[in-house]
Amino acid sequence: MKKQNLLFPLLFVLLVMMGCSSDDDITPNDPDDGDGQIDPPTAEYEPLNLENYYNGTGVMMQAFYWDVEPRHQWWEKLTEKVDDWADAGINRIWLPPASKGQSGGYSMGYDPSDYFDLGEYEQHGTVETRFGSRTELDALISAAHSNGIEVIADIVLNHNSGGGLEFNPYRGYETYTLFNEEFGNASGRFNRNYENFYPNSTSNWYDNSLFYPETNLDHNQEYVQNWLWAADYSVANYYKNEVGFDGWRFDYVLGFEPWVVKAWLDEVGGFSVAEYWDGNANNLINYIEETGSGVFDFATFYKLDEAFDRNDDLHSLTGDMVWQTYPDKAVTFTANHDTEKDENEDNFISYENKLKAYAFILTHPGYPTIFYSDYENADFKEELQQLIHINNTIATGDVEVLYVDEDEYIMKRARTASSPGLILYINTNGNTKIKEGIDTDWNQAMIMDYSGNIDYNPITDENGMVSLRAPANGYAIYSIMKQK
Template sequence: MKKINIIFVFLLGILLFSCSKDNSNETQNPPGDGSGTQQPQPEPEEPKAIDLSAYDNGNGVMMQAFYWDVEPRFEWWDNLAEKVPGWAEAGINRIWLPPASKGQSGGYSMGYDPSDYYDFGNYFQHETTETRFGSREELENLIQTAHNNDIEVIADIVINHNSGGGLEYNPYRGYETYTLFDEEHGNASGMFNRNYEDFYPNSVSQYDPGSLFYAETNLDHHREHVQDWLWKKDNSVAKYYKNVMGFDGWRFDYVLGYEPWVVKDWLDEVGGFSVAELWDGNANILANYVEETGSRVFDFAEFYRLEEGLDRNHDLNSFKGGALWKTYPEKAVTFTANHDTEKDPNQDNFISAENKMKAYAFILTHPGYPTIFYSDYENTSFQDEIKNLIKIHNSIATGSLEVLYVDDDEYVMKRNGTGTNPGLILYISISNSTKRRSVSSNWKNVTLMDYSDHSTYHPTSDENGAVTIEAPANGYTIWSITE
């Protein structure tokens, strides 16, 4: 009996040793490795971004290529010419230049005090030959450089008021006014000479239907002489700018100062891209102007909704308000800043630096034609982010729009895409903490990523397209599919 027990114990020991050895090998040596050394397990693969360049949606972005009192004086055209190739690469397809002709302030003029419409820095008057921006030759080089890079050039046209003429007795006002423009008085080119009969009031028009801004030198567009020289004659301002200088379109300054038919007649005569500065936050007034003129209009209504929501009221419900892009998306030129808003001390007329990128994220994902302000783009703190937003705008910011959620501190919007273009979802938050929200997407069983690079979260939608996305504190994210 003792011998049998010893044999039993011996066999049991062999069996236990064999089992222990198998378990040890399974732990120490993963399949396919005979080294006997523990190998690191592969990390889960990061989702791969889609190639946005493969989704060119035909959109573009305009650059406002100046700010108030640009420096250095006499070098601005050359400065812009150097930047044009980089802007083209970033997705800019138009640049809006400041008024290019000689103003009363000469070498200090920003062009909004027009004196000689045909002096682009090639006549000596108002104590300078070059304009603040440079010479005519430098301007022509800039325009050609832009065209070589497939960028259109937009002329800022100031046709409400004139400045810098000579004194003459004005019988309709009963005193002397600065309304004499000829070769010796602020119009060295000798083209579009004018006198008091071309301004309000005169022998035909007894009152000024527009604003009283520069009332004594407010041009009367009902006069045939004025119409001929501004847009009708072969060498009119409009046709000279287009056919000789090479401008591709118009930014109409201060259209509150003259009737809408002026812009319509101008465009009927010469065509080209156009956008009007109708400074009014009422979306219905902007829409009426579009209908009367056929021109695009700066979407001041949307600008004020952004300012109210992000700055003044800190309530994103403001985004529900009226905006031109909601009724005429193809005619709305959206923006977050311009030369006037940035120099205006009124806090209700500009969007603060801390909120500006959220405003750019809004206009560069929504319908409308966005404008980038030079000073923002050239700000090293903003430039890379704006470039990325332009890339998103020109690729996946397309299709019908659907607001998925909005409250005081969150706004979620979906662009539905078109065809094979997946579209996007924008999530803006002004909360002090990270937010997450479940929304309905168009993407089923797909892993998403944030193309704004503000989140490393990679949610996956379910079989119905439901997905939970997030936005960082006081920031934004832009979601779309991955490969």
């Protein structure tokens, strides 16, 4: 991942004010002229060079939205963007399922038919997938790796689709469960029939509430395990060793047992995040502990939704979230391909609140994800780039919520030996907010808003206390300045 060097208007404002004299970016000195009082000498200040605090965390880009266009050109389009994303501080990109689905050139990949057809075989009316050809996928992965970006494969381990019709004796009627070179599996690798789906001769279990229950794979079968992850010729090993994927996003894990993900990771390793769609933090934590995989932090997503939209009350931001227990396994997000489609109102953070939600996840612990359509939105892009920059540099240290009410939320990331720390101030009120008596880690230090949203540069007192401001219906992210 490349490091950034972003500038915004405040960075060109050199302020001459009374402050503490120091060349130390983290802890300005508090000089004493001998009268027993800490006197702020005259000094010229400028913003910190955040590059000096690069922390190696990074951010993941969800590199698609539902029904991406133009069809058959998506891999090429992404290849053109990876340089910019790397410069912005993105260190992973999550691709949609790359294999051929039943819907052929219209498929978003969540109707998997041939796991080994990545745009190479004529079937379901097309050679290329919706996203392009295998050659174009290879070029994208190569470009990403050249920029220090890992590529994450979306893996769908159930609800197969697009097979041929056959009589299924375990259901007593015909099902689309025949996958071979003639029906939906032109690669000839991982051929399957009704015996490989629930129920079958070795298992009477089935759950008709699942997506496509008739083609829900039986992962307990050795044959299925070998083809998906256990054997050298498996999907997992092929995607990792031959295609070049670096990690996994597991789709709809509520449709199969946690041990499947654990077994996959034990075999091939790599970064992993599971789509366990549940807003209960404890359930998500239990899944982490059962599988060793990261999870999308739906608990945080729903707290953000409650705070900014459903309840319009920022007290929700102090609720239970996965990052509080497993910051290294919590993949935080504000939007994805599912929440942003079909005018979703139940699982959706509104346009006017998006950037405040991003400010939250990009200053708090966890591994943040940026949604493609948000980043490529001209109204959001510059602000998101600065938030990513802050995440990748000074967003470290212990979290302490300093103040919260219905329309104000103030959080501190503590100063450490290698970072100055920060204070996030979110305001959902229609007017500028001022909060007095905020206890910082900075004594007699000039501070500024590194988001660039408010032009305000107070000096903390000898005890680190200060009055902060937040713009109307917005946020500020404060940290210290340094002597010029």
